[in-house]
Amino acid sequence: MQKEITIYDLAERLGVSATTVSRALNDNPRINKKTREKVHQLAKELGYRHNTIAANLRKQQTKTIGVILHEVNSYFATSVLAGIEKVTTPENFDILITHSAETAEREKANVKNLINKRVDGIIVSLAMHSHDTAHFTPLFEREMPLVFFDRVLQSADCTKVVIDNFQGGYDATNHLISQGCKRIAHITGDMDLNVYMDRFKGYQKALKDHKIKFNKDLVKVCGLNKAETTQAVTEMLEQKPDAFFIPSDFAAAVCMEILRNKDINIPQDIAVFGFNNDMLSDLITPKLSTIDYPGFLMGEMAAKTLIEQIKLRRKNKNVKDHTIVIPTEIILRESSVRKKAKTTRPHK
Incomplete structure (x- = not known):
């Protein structure tokens, strides 16, 4: 195995100090141009590789x-x-x-x-x-x-x-209400996390602004993976919702698959709204309305x-x-748009 070339090897060959070699390799102006060029040339010929890790550790970084x-x-x-x-x-x-x-x-x-x-x-x-x-x-x-x-x-x-998760939750719910939805189910993640709690608060505020009474039976917390979302959607259908707001595009897509398998028309029977603007939201059928997450x-x-x-x-x-x-924005697609009415946003 070939020995790794060090600055000491370069220094010995050139008849200068290791400090001079180190400074020359770093193009320190204290070393004259001719010496710098000699050091760089020899380093290239011998295959010297600068030990970045060691150098950074010496600098405490x-x-x-x-x-x-x-x-x-x-x-x-x-x-x-x-x-x-x-x-x-x-x-x-x-x-x-x-x-x-x-x-x-x-x-x-x-x-x-x-x-x-x-x-x-x-x-x-x-x-x-x-x-x-x-x-x-x-x-x-x-x-x-x-x-x-x-x-x-x-x-x-x-x-x-x-992002403004509160506003995202508000905009999603407000849009569903503008499409005539009144029993909006909200399947969400662990609300100890800011993202889910803030989106939930936005959902509640939109209901309140439109004088729709909040119904705790229409809210369910789960892991938002396929198994838990499937169970949550299946149980929630017993509450006869007319829309789902699920703050995860993946979980919203799982919801749509369940609805299609039950021959439920999306969005006329039940509208669906996601969150994140993942690539899949524009690829599934119908295309998923969502909140863009940059x-x-x-x-x-x-x-x-x-x-x-x-x-x-x-x-x-x-x-x-x-x-x-x-900043973020609402993206309207086929899964939630029942009519061509423009979405309005009441004052918070």
């Missing part, structure tokens, strides 16, 4: 950002990662991606692993059942740059990147904010925690 996703197999997740990468690549940061698979235990293990990997900062979206968030305490104690996105820690003072922009903003924090911390400057709200 790894140029690595940890990302904890609650899932990876969705259009939203890949969009977020693309947005993060757009920012990190020109800044020469690497990304270390982990995912919790919606379990709190795996999320805890991911946090511990990223701390051990000495990442410079972490971007997080919480797992569905991450109720005890004490595992983030070591990050706060170390003052590690940390940004939550999508599913965030509501009680903690930290930087968050979110994952790419969310990832971009989370990464940009985190790198700003990392740079401030290196200068021993304070980081001001804040919440960034990204």
Whole structure:
């Protein structure tokens, strides 16, 4: 096995100090141009490779950002990662991606692993059942740059990147009401999470603004996976709803499959509204009405904010925690549009 070339080998060949070689390789102006050119030429001839990891550790940085996703197999997740990468690549940061698979235990293990990997900062979206968030305490104690996105820690003072989930829930429900729906079933995820609680509050407010009495029997919480959604929709049909607002395009698509199998016409008998604007929402039949969730922009903003924090911390400057709200919009398609009436939005 061939020995790896080091700066000491280059220094010995050229008859200069290792410090001179190191500075020349980094194009330090303190080293004259002729010497720099000789060092670079010899390094190329001998196949010298700069040890970025070791150099960064000497600077007490790894140029690595940890990302904890609650899932990876969705259009939203890949969009977020693309947005993060757009920012990190020109800044020469690497990304270390982990995912919790919606379990709190795996999320805890991911946090511990990223701390051990000495990442410079972490971007997080919480797992569905991450109720005890004490595992983030070591990050706060170390003052590690940390940004939550999508599913965030509501009680903690930290930087968050979110959309207006309340408005999304309001707009979806308001549209269904404009189409003549009055018994709107709401199948949702764990309402300890901000995204589902805020969408639920928007749903309630739209009902109230249209003087439709809230009915708790039309609300059901589940895991929004195929099995639990199937059970929830089947049970909810006994309440004779005229619409479903399900804040997940995947779960809404499962709902539509059940309705089609029962020969229920969508949207005339029962309208369906999703959330996220996943790719499948425009591919299924009928096409699914939804709320656009700009994952790419969310990832971009989370990464940009985190790198700003990392740079401030290196200068021993304070980081001001804040919440960034990204705009979103309603997308109307065949699954919910019964008539051509324009959707109105009563004042909140």
